[in-house]
Amino acid sequence: MAAKKILILTASIGSGHIKAAEAVAQELKRQQPETEIVTVDFMARSTSFWHWLTKKIYLEMLNFVPNLYDVFYKLSSSETGGSCGKNMFAYFMLPVFERLQHELQPDGIICTHPFPAGTVSLWKEKHQSNLPLSVVMTDYSLHQMWLCSGVENYFMATEAMRQAMVEQGFAAENLHVTGIPISSEVLNLPNKAELRRGLGLGQERKVILLMGGGLGLGGIERTLQELEKIEQPLTLLVIAGRNSQLQQQAEDFAEGSHHTIRVWGYTEEVRKLMGVADLLITKPGALTISEAFALGTPMLLHDPIPGPETENAVYATKHGAAVWLHPGEKLAGAVEEIFHGNCLEKMHEQALQSAKPLASQDIVKIILRSAGFWAGHRE
Template identity: 55%
Template sequence: MNKILILTASIGSGHIKAAEAVETELRRLLPDAEITTVDFMARRISRIHCFMKDFYLMMLAFVPNLYDVFYKISGGSSGGTLVQNAFAWVMMPVMKKLVRRYEPDLVLCTHPFPEGAASLLRRRHEEHYRLATVMTDYSLHQIWLYPAVDRYYMATEEMRMGMIGHGFAVSTLRVSGIPVAGTLKEMTDKAAVRHAMAIPEGQPAVLLMGGGLGLGGIESNLRDLEKIEKRLTILVVAGRNQRLMERVQDMAYASHHQVLVWGYTDQVHFLMRAADLLITKPGALTMSEAFVLGLPMLLHDPIPGPETENAIYATQHGAAVWLHPREDLAQSVETLLCGDALSEMSRAARGCARPDAAAAIAEDLKTLLSRRS
């Protein structure tokens, strides 16, 4: 019986969603396998890891430019190695405990922190598990790159070519796309979803999201959308941000739009299917889901570093418009709602979609397991 340990990180929701998508396909392909998914940054796993996560989130909330500096430093070949090794050494003891507990044949990581610790442990202690990584970005970055990884799954051919340039073996690289839930490609009946949500026929629906943490200036976006005279349905996902959810509910009462509010919810795919336009930060998983659904995006406030690269990718492919600071949100939305802009962006989004990424990754992992020594 194969034993598979999937390691993710509760830093936002994207890494967890990627892990869940692949786990679902692995359970379908390998029904007898023992599969365990662990949040590597959870307090019950390590208080140190949890502190590091909290510090990371504080950086995003108060000093995003500091993260930009860190991202640039860790992107250089020498600086990147120094930063990577520091994180890997700190986290390796916890990784060792997890490996001793679960005795995996395969370790699959959807975040670079557990990947680094698993790579270091494998090199230092001659562990025999297979190691695979799902990269949840649309650009290549040093922080994902470690030796002793048997498989890398990535979003684009450009990333693969970049890794070849870094000296990685071609046999370890797979352009799979970023894994999303397999149910997304089955959600075809937009009219039925809108009817179930009581969205009036012909009324544009705009979805506001800021990831699982409720980031991204949702309140200010709502205020800006009040400038639009045409009545909209505005769907708001506040995530785990309870204070934001309460404030948005108060704003909904005074709005001339139809404003519907959710906290952290498993109904996001239905909300995305109902929407005509998604206003969000450019998280890679959110973008990947929007691609599959053909949902045009208005992107704003990227976290400096990886999300900036994600925004560049989506806009260059015609699937999104990037709203830069001091640009008028309301005017941009009104422009997009007129004419054929949204239909053209929808076609472009579907052109970027990789709905079968999770299934392709699971198939390749099954092959990798069958070849283990």
């Protein structure tokens, strides 16, 4: 049998969709080494200038008018609004997928973002194609933008999401509660003490990791100022991402702080840094939460992007693995409360109980045993 080719379509809107695609690709290669895997960022400039420009406008909107995005998110949450939004983006992006499909001729497609998922769904409908399509949802809540026809397998984080899709008429056998895929690196990390030794960190101080995704969002400079109010000496690890201005601000702040502060820009060591932390202060991205669950890292969540990140914060808080800092609440006081008594230990246990560390393995097993994948779609 000829080797299969799998096309993974993702989108660099935040880092979570990309990380999920990488985790699935890594596991596909492990379970099916002869399979050819091609991963395409649907929103990259190299894929399409117009897709890239759409992404840039979206990110600017988040920076300057976050409430406007909240309105769009809520409007598209309804069945009618979601269908209109999904179709608008699908028709806009269809020519790019038609080019990719012609060039690559994949035997199956996996999407980790709703834009390419809706586009492939539309293409299948227009061409009456049986090309196998799997969709990996990267949120802890269901949104109509994810829901398409012609999807052979849906993978999701929670049973509540599955039940909601069943109620909307999706076939239960196509819906799989696997969790959100994370890298196998998380499962193979050394213990906390060993990680700290490797990074040259002492064992006696509490370690807090501050991060805001690859774009360095989330008010990290303000967080550092708040943490300076805590008298107890701490070790603060700051990941500024690709935000060079934030990196310089954090490095300047470290010179006058009574805490020990170490700063990284964009780094591949995020999971190790999460592994050494007693507490993670971050925006509630779904992949970040999933990795923190697997590592048992308690979280203090703040400044969610209206919409999906708010739902992610609700989920993690409801399960006892995180504290959600709302506007007006004092960060320093929240940290001191978390460090009091056995709160950290309880949050650690709740995080581990919420984890689905084998999501990538389960997703790939289901895809590989799908009849559509092995039968192929070509005449």
